[in-house]
Amino acid sequence: xxxxxxxxxxNLGDAQRMLRTAIGVELGTLPPYLYALYSIRPGTNxxxxxxxxxxxLQEMIHLCLACNMLNALGADPVLQPQTYxxxxxxxxxxxxxxxxxxxxLPFSVDAMDQAMKIEQPEKPPDFPIRxxxxxxxxxxxxxxxxxxxxxxxxxxxxxxxxxxxxxxIVGDQFFAGxxxxxNGYADAHNAIQQIVSEGEGAKDDPLDFQHEPxxxxxxxxxxxxxxxxxxxxxxxxxxxxQPLGVDWSSVYPAIADPGSHDFSQEPPAAQRAQERCxxxxxxxxxxxxGAASGRSGALGRAVRAMYDxxxxxxxxxxxxxxxxxxxxxxxxxxxPPQTGVTP
Amino acid sequence: xxxLEAPRVYFKGEVTWDPIVTNxxxxxxxxxxxxxxxxxxADKVAAFRREAIDAVVGGGNWNPHGTHRxxxxxxxxxxxxxxxxxxxxxxxxxxxxxxxxxxVDLEPYGSIxxxxxxxxxxxxxxGGYLISAPRTSRVTARYINFxxxxxxxxxxxxxxxxxxxxFAKTDGLRIDAFDSPVLAALHGAxxxxxxxxxxxxxxxxxxxxxxxxxxxxxxxxxxRATQTLQAKLNGGGFQPNPARSLIVGAIGLWRRNEPAHESxxxxxxxxxxxxxxxxxxxxxxxxxxxxxLANVFPEIxxxxxxxxxxxxxVVAVDPATNAETVLATFPYSAYDRAAYEAxxxxxxxxxxxxxxxxxxxxxxxxxxxxxxxxxxKALRAxxxxxxxxxxxxxxxxxxxxxxxxxxxxxxxxxxxxxSMTPGGDKIRAATQLQTDANGVVSFAIAAxxxxxxxxxxxxxxxxxxxxxxxxxxxxxxxxxxxxxxDAWVGQVAPTWDNVFGNVLANWNAMAPCMxxxxxxxxxxxxxxxxxxxxxxxxxxxxENYAYMPVTRDMTAGQRALLYAFLDAPPPPAAAAVEFxxxxxxxxxxxxxxxxxxxxxxxx
Numbered sequence: 001x002x003x004x005x006x007x008x009x010x011n012l013g014d015a016q017r018m019l020r021t022a023i024g025v026e027l028g029t030l031p032p033y034l035y036a037l038y039s040i041r042p043g044t045n046x047x048x049x050x051x052x053x054x055x056x057l058q059e060m061i062h063l064c065l066a067c068n069m070l071n072a073l074g075a076d077p078v079l080q081p082q083t084y085x086x087x088x089x090x091x092x093x094x095x096x097x098x099x100x101x102x103x104x105l106p107f108s109v110d111a112m113d114q115a116m117k118i119e120q121p122e123k124p125p126d127f128p129i130r131x132x133x134x135x136x137x138x139x140x141x142x143x144x145x146x147x148x149x150x151x152x153x154x155x156x157x158x159x160x161x162x163x164x165x166x167x168x169i170v171g172d173q174f175f176a177g178x179x180x181x182x183n184g185y186a187d188a189h190n191a192i193q194q195i196v197s198e199g200e201g202a203k204d205d206p207l208d209f210q211h212e213p214x215x216x217x218x219x220x221x222x223x224x225x226x227x228x229x230x231x232x233x234x235x236x237x238x239x240x241x242q243p244l245g246v247d248w249s250s251v252y253p254a255i256a257d258p259g260s261h262d263f264s265q266e267p268p269a270a271q272r273a274q275e276r277c278x279x280x281x282x283x284x285x286x287x288x289x290g291a292a293s294g295r296s297g298a299l300g301r302a303v304r305a306m307y308d309x310x311x312x313x314x315x316x317x318x319x320x321x322x323x324x325x326x327x328x329x330x331x332x333x334x335x336p337p338q339t340g341v342t343p
Numbered sequence: 344x345x346x347l348e349a350p351r352v353y354f355k356g357e358v359t360w361d362p363i364v365t366n367x368x369x370x371x372x373x374x375x376x377x378x379x380x381x382x383x384x385a386d387k388v389a390a391f392r393r394e395a396i397d398a399v400v401g402g403g404n405w406n407p408h409g410t411h412r413x414x415x416x417x418x419x420x421x422x423x424x425x426x427x428x429x430x431x432x433x434x435x436x437x438x439x440x441x442x443x444x445x446x447v448d449l450e451p452y453g454s455i456x457x458x459x460x461x462x463x464x465x466x467x468x469x470g471g472y473l474i475s476a477p478r479t480s481r482v483t484a485r486y487i488n489f490x491x492x493x494x495x496x497x498x499x500x501x502x503x504x505x506x507x508x509x510f511a512k513t514d515g516l517r518i519d520a521f522d523s524p525v526l527a528a529l530h531g532a533x534x535x536x537x538x539x540x541x542x543x544x545x546x547x548x549x550x551x552x553x554x555x556x557x558x559x560x561x562x563x564x565x566x567r568a569t570q571t572l573q574a575k576l577n578g579g580g581f582q583p584n585p586a587r588s589l590i591v592g593a594i595g596l597w598r599r600n601e602p603a604h605e606s607x608x609x610x611x612x613x614x615x616x617x618x619x620x621x622x623x624x625x626x627x628x629x630x631x632x633x634x635x636l637a638n639v640f641p642e643i644x645x646x647x648x649x650x651x652x653x654x655x656x657v658v659a660v661d662p663a664t665n666a667e668t669v670l671a672t673f674p675y676s677a678y679d680r681a682a683y684e685a686x687x688x689x690x691x692x693x694x695x696x697x698x699x700x701x702x703x704x705x706x707x708x709x710x711x712x713x714x715x716x717x718x719x720k721a722l723r724a725x726x727x728x729x730x731x732x733x734x735x736x737x738x739x740x741x742x743x744x745x746x747x748x749x750x751x752x753x754x755x756x757x758x759x760x761x762s763m764t765p766g767g768d769k770i771r772a773a774t775q776l777q778t779d780a781n782g783v784v785s786f787a788i789a790a791x792x793x794x795x796x797x798x799x800x801x802x803x804x805x806x807x808x809x810x811x812x813x814x815x816x817x818x819x820x821x822x823x824x825x826x827x828x829d830a831w832v833g834q835v836a837p838t839w840d841n842v843f844g845n846v847l848a849n850w851n852a853m854a855p856c857m858x859x860x861x862x863x864x865x866x867x868x869x870x871x872x873x874x875x876x877x878x879x880x881x882x883x884x885x886e887n888y889a890y891m892p893v894t895r896d897m898t899a900g901q902r903a904l905l906y907a908f909l910d911a912p913p914p915p916a917a918a919a920v921e922f923x924x925x926x927x928x929x930x931x932x933x934x935x936x937x938x939x940x941x942x943x944x945x946x
Contacts, residue, residue, distance in 0.1 A: 042875075170554070172553075172554035172584075172585075173582065173583050173584065173585070174583075176357070176359045176414070176416045176585070176587060177357060177416035177417040178416070207468070207471070211419070211437055211438055211439050211467070211468060211471075212439055212468050213468060213470070221470075227469050227470040228470045229470040229471070230470065230471050230472075230521050237470075242470070287580070296571070296574060296575060296578070297574065297575035297576075297578040297579070297580060297582060298580075300408075300575060300578075300580040300581050300582040300583075301578070301579055301580030301581070302580070303580065303581045303859075304579070304580040304581040304858070304859065305580075307581070307858075307859035307860065311860075
């Protein structure tokens with residue numbers, strides 16, 4: 001579970017600060033999900049691929065919605081990628097404890113366990129088959145609680161704090177029906193409801209507002225290799241009995257945390273593969289920042305960069321490291337492309 | 344038979360349409376030759392892409408970066424009918440309806456051959472209330488209504504379309520009912536040998552473009568919208584510009600001998616005197632009359648207010664005596680916007696016992712002023728394959744089944760088969776055929792030359808010849824696309840220049856969206872993705888969502904050349920990559936003209 005240290009908040013500046021944290025968290029969750037996704041061998045693990053991909057897409061939408069909220073409050077979003085392994089942005093972690101360190105892991109039980117921890121709701125259900133650990137009396141707040149506090153704060157703001165149509169990213173080209181402009185508290189409230197619902201599900205219900213399993217449960221299905229199924233038990237659901245059909249072996253033999261790997265001793269092809277990934281990721285971040293700044297067409301260029309990153313990642317995942325038995329996926333490092341490097 | 348009997352599930356929501364429309368005109372695409380029309384330039388692909396973008400402003404090309412995807416969004420179950428009329432109690436209510444397909448017009452220039460290639464339609468979520476419906480056949484568009492929404496005259500925004508597909512229970516159809524009465528009822532009904540599976544029918548309407556419902560053809564705002572899109576395209580990246588429509592639909596039973604792709608029910612079409620442009624489908628279940636009016640009544644404003652024709656009456660006219668019997672009446676509240684969205688335009692009324700007998704007569708839908716809005720077309724020959732692709736040099740046998748007031752004919756009757764010019768606007772030839780004793784007519788199609796070949800069926804001796812073009816309401820029709828053999832292409836040396844110039848350049852130019860997945864101009868990438876390319880272009884996977892090219896216009900010769908290239912030993916330097924509309928018209932117009940009018944010309 002992620003816990004935000006949430007101090008007293010009361011004004012517009014606090015709201016902007018919280019939204020910057022939210023943007024960092026939404027951006028920060030993407031690399032671990034994408035690393036696991038791209039490490040799956042093409043043509044395999046269709047149920048897992050569809051679930052991880054759907055979560056990643058919704059995280060991108062959440063990121064854009066958070067940028068829209070911050071823009072609507074008159075501040076400029078700046079996407080600042082973090083390094084992996086490392087904590088997510090903001091004061092994230094149990095009070096007095098070690099922050100949850102996010103790693104880049106190839107598709108595995110560990111990767112899905114980490115993803116569940118990221119998305120875990122305040123009170124994770126104790127569905128039959130497997131019991132999930134419950135954090136005792138958290139002193140910090142979950143993502144859901146964080147957004148609830150943000151919602152309360154935004155509700156208290158003056159209507160004059162909201163700007164109309166300021167650099168909004170909308171779903172005219174992508175994400176129809178899910179990505180919309182924020183022009184006031186009502187829009188922001190809807191956005192927060194969507195973000196929390198898709199991430200954690202409704203209270204006491206694993207389904208989100210669209211009646212699809214929330215992120216935590218999509219990862220749970222993969223982790224348990226069982227379809228989350230309606231059940232007659234008091235909780236209403238159980239893991240299985242139908243298996244999801246996960247093949248943990250159909251994954252590239254990728255190292256974890258390529259960002260902390262020394263590539264200077266690796267073959268030139270592996271180094272070039274990393275450079276291509278870095279360049280594509282940098283372009284993606286640059287264009288997303290452009291989109292959040294209201295630059296026309298930037299979202300379309302970001303999406304193209306996203307595809308370029310995928311292609312570069314697939315290439316990296318199939319380029320052998322020294323020794324010939326392992327590969328490395330993208331490190332998601334923000335390193336602007338050098339001359340002559342084409343993503 | 345059909346979705347017009349209970350049980351039935353209603354849904355509503357929205358759909359995005361993201362076709363590449365560059366191939367809608369002969370200046371960019373030769374639909375007979377299945378070839379991209381390149382400008383004379385050293386780099387023909389770059390020049391083509393440039394011209395496609397140039398055509399955004401003033402040229403009607405509203406989506407050069409399309410993907411052909413059609414995706415439901417904000418779409419959910421909104422009602423059920425277990426035979427007790429519309430209900431709001433079932434736990435299946437609010438279940439998401441998921442669909443992603445590829446929108447492809449068999450005839451790129453026209454608008455009466457649209458279809459959706461897809462793999463699965465899903466109601467609900469796995470593990471919960473669920474209808475999982477793997478594809479049996481494509482979703483097919485018919486009954487395009489060119490007079491649906493006169494307030495939304497922007498490209499094809501004036502029109503509405505009936506989409507339909509059916510899902511055989513032998514093709515993996517799955518229903519997880521849990522405690523849902525309607526799902527349990529559907530699941531139970533599938534046990535009946537006469538039930539082949541489920542049918543989904545939905546109506547798409549109020550289509551908007553450029554994400555702006557206020558745009559109207561010819562308005563200055565359209566030019567501004569196109570200029571904005573053009574600037575985005577010139578700025579690089581991936582810049583699709585999908586249109587979007589509202590949808591209402593129903594899922595219900597698919598009975599034996601019922602067409603998979605369009606209504607086999609009783610059909611009421613607008614007579615020449617009617618201001619309506621869309622047909623209704625009807626069925627009498629015992630003493631219950633059910634009418635599907637989803638494609639009938641226009642919305643008269645941006646608020647989607649339904650035109651008020653007063654209290655409608657359904658009248659049965661005895662063909663022999665002209666005696667009239669009123670079967671049912673429907674007040675405006677039964678077909679206003681709220682009712683329309685609640686039950687997908689399907690209305691139900693009880694019919695008295697005496698009136699039931701009279702219902703064998705010709706049905707008419709009359710407005711409150713007594714005018715005939717729709718009149719039944721009794722005999723209809725419905726093709727089994729609405730859209731057919733053939734390779735030049737092959738032959739195929741096509742069939743159509745004749746229905747008489749919604750019941751399959753069980754005797755031999757004459758059918759006139761009209762072969763039409765490629766756009767469906769003129770008659771090429773008329774052939775007299777005869778059905779077999781089961782009302783099925785068969786005919787051979789010899790694919791002699793690359794072209795688009797529509798066929799119109801006339802089973803009623805009183806049918807007028809389609810000399811004004813295919814009438815999308817009165818005519819039943821099938822479209823045949825014959826792809827040129829391109830035998831010479833398959834015989835040239837499998838060099839990169841030949842493969843790119845004669846094969847891949849077509850889609851590299853026409854489909855910039857492909858750059859997202861594979862650079863078709865890069866021989867190393869093409870070679871590296873060889874296995875994947877062969878898998879996606881395999882004719883055996885023609886019906887799949889992911890089949891390439893999406894536009895289904897790769898000829899046999901092109902495939903042969905591409906495969907010869909891919910099968911050749913890799914060059915030493917190759918990367919070792921594993922994956923690697925209009926206001927009401929005073930006079931009815933030629934349907935072909937109406938169809939063409941929806942293509943571009945928004946400014």
